Amino acid sequence: MYRNATRDFVVGLFVLAGLGAVAYLSFSVGGLSLGSNGGLQLYATFDQIGGLKPRAKVEVSGVRVGEVETIGLDKDLRARVELNLEKDLKLPIDSTASIVTSGLLGDQYISLQLGGEEDVLKSGEEITFTESAVILERLIGQFIHSTDVGEAEK
Amino acid sequence: MIVDAIRHLGGYTSRFIDELGRIAVFGSQTTVAAVTPPARVRAFVDQVYNLGVLSLVIICVSGLAVGMVLGLQGYNTLVRFGAEESLGAVVGLSLIRELGPVFTALLTTGRAGSATTAEIGTMVATEQLDGLRMMSISPIHLIVAPKALAMIAVMPLLSALFIVFGLAGGYVVGVWVMGLDGGTYVSSLESAVVFSDDVLGSLLKALVFGVLVGLIATYRGYTSAPTSAGVSRATTSTVVVASVTVLIFDYFITALWGV
Numbered sequence: 138m139y140r141n142a143t144r145d146f147v148v149g150l151f152v153l154a155g156l157g158a159v160a161y162l163s164f165s166v167g168g169l170s171l172g173s174n175g176g177l178q179l180y181a182t183f184d185q186i187g188g189l190k191p192r193a194k195v196e197v198s199g200v201r202v203g204e205v206e207t208i209g210l211d212k213d214l215r216a217r218v219e220l221n222l223e224k225d226l227k228l229p230i231d232s233t234a235s236i237v238t239s240g241l242l243g244d245q246y247i248s249l250q251l252g253g254e255e256d257v258l259k260s261g262e263e264i265t266f267t268e269s270a271v272i273l274e275r276l277i278g279q280f281i282h283s284t285d286v287g288e289a290e291k
Numbered sequence: 292m293i294v295d296a297i298r299h300l301g302g303y304t305s306r307f308i309d310e311l312g313r314i315a316v317f318g319s320q321t322t323v324a325a326v327t328p329p330a331r332v333r334a335f336v337d338q339v340y341n342l343g344v345l346s347l348v349i350i351c352v353s354g355l356a357v358g359m360v361l362g363l364q365g366y367n368t369l370v371r372f373g374a375e376e377s378l379g380a381v382v383g384l385s386l387i388r389e390l391g392p393v394f395t396a397l398l399t400t401g402r403a404g405s406a407t408t409a410e411i412g413t414m415v416a417t418e419q420l421d422g423l424r425m426m427s428i429s430p431i432h433l434i435v436a437p438k439a440l441a442m443i444a445v446m447p448l449l450s451a452l453f454i455v456f457g458l459a460g461g462y463v464v465g466v467w468v469m470g471l472d473g474g475t476y477v478s479s480l481e482s483a484v485v486f487s488d489d490v491l492g493s494l495l496k497a498l499v500f501g502v503l504v505g506l507i508a509t510y511r512g513y514t515s516a517p518t519s520a521g522v523s524r525a526t527t528s529t530v531v532v533a534s535v536t537v538l539i540f541d542y543f544i545t546a547l548w549g550v
Contacts, residue, residue, distance in 0.1 A: 144336075144337075144340055145336060147340065147344055148336055148339050148340045148343070148344060151339070151340075151343050151344045151347065151448070152339070152343075152448065154448075154452065155343075155445075155447070155448025155449065155451055155452055156448065158448070158451035158452045158454070158455045159447065159448070159451040159494065161451075161455060162387065162451055162454060162455065162484075162490045162493075163486055163490050165481070166383065166387075166458070166480060166481055166484050166490070167484050167485060167486030167489065167490035168481065168484070168485065168486055169486035169490070191485060192481075192482050192483075192484075192485055193482060194478075194482060204482075244482065
């Protein structure tokens with residue numbers, strides 16, 4: 138058994154590179170955060186979230202400011218969404234969260250419209266004003282139904 | 292005729308179950324040896340070099356190639372539906388959930404598993420293991436356990452590297468060749484992949500494959516017939532058995548745990 142310093146160094150480099158790849162996949166690609174990352178944690182309750190998924194983006198004026206952390210049901214069986222936003226984001230307390238779709242069939246994400254109040258939302262608080270996702274099929278159904286009724290009345 | 296056929300079937304079945312039992316006994320002996328002091332750190336590091344570092348080139352090149360093909364195929368399919376923005380998600384999810392661990396396990400079986408079997412098999416054929424036993428050194432403790440452990444340790448690392456190179460390959464084709472927006476590729480990738488579902492499952496798969504390949508390769512070598520033909524048969528059998536086992540386990544891991 139001989140000791141080979143160069144070989145040990147190469148093995149060390151290999152392990153570091155492997156762990157680096159795991160870390161990149163976990164933190165950057167997989168979006169893992171260790172404990173609370175000190176970001177702004179807000180909640181919003183929707184009647185209908187459509188196809189919103191965890192890690193969907195949250196934006197203000199089209200600029201990405203965070204992402205959807207978890208989605209669950211509250212005790213009234215409405216969808217409760219936890220948002221993880223940038224720490225120093227100053228959202229007025231009367232801001233609105235709405236679920237919108239990028240393009241006709243694209244991914245759904247949350248868009249925040251700023252309110253006019255002086256007070257800002259703090260971590261753990263709830264965005265009270267929400268706008269649910271628009272379900273395209275339901276809209277089409279309503280449209281067809283309403284035109285049928287219109288023709289029948291004539 | 293029929294009695295003969297049934298007798299053959301019974302023979303095969305009981306031999307198969309015998310073999311499973313022997314592998315289980317061998318595996319538990321290896322596990323016990325791995326936690327029995329003294330720890331064979333030196334042998335373990337040497338094996339990480341042999342199995343891991345020397346497999347790096349084939350893993351990285353294959354990862355890049357697979358990622359590039361995925362990018363090309365994915366783009367050509369997605370563009371028909373006008374959904375080429377989802378290329379990052381397609382490449383990322385297929386690599387992380389499926390191709391990364393499976394390809395890595397198959398490549399490592401061919402590159403390192405066969406070498407492990409051949410090395411141990413040659414030791415059997417040249418009575419080196421008997422020599423160790425004469426000196427009351429357990430061959431499982433000195434030879435087998437470090438190799439199996441190194442295989443288990445190396446597999447998730449190689450798989451992660453394969454995936455990262457694959458993602459880079461997909462980026463090269465999608466962004467440089469096909470003219471997709473780089474930010475779109477990365478953001479589609481990042482919003483589709485979830486750590487707890489995809490990345491953790493991928494690492495788990497790689498770990499399970501590491502255990503399978505490590506166990507099969509060392510077992511085949513350890514039980515090979517002490518002739519050159521025996522070593523050659525053991526090496527072939529390692530590659531075949533380990534590859535098929537990995538693919539079968541892949542199905543069941545995916546079906547049971549949904550990764």
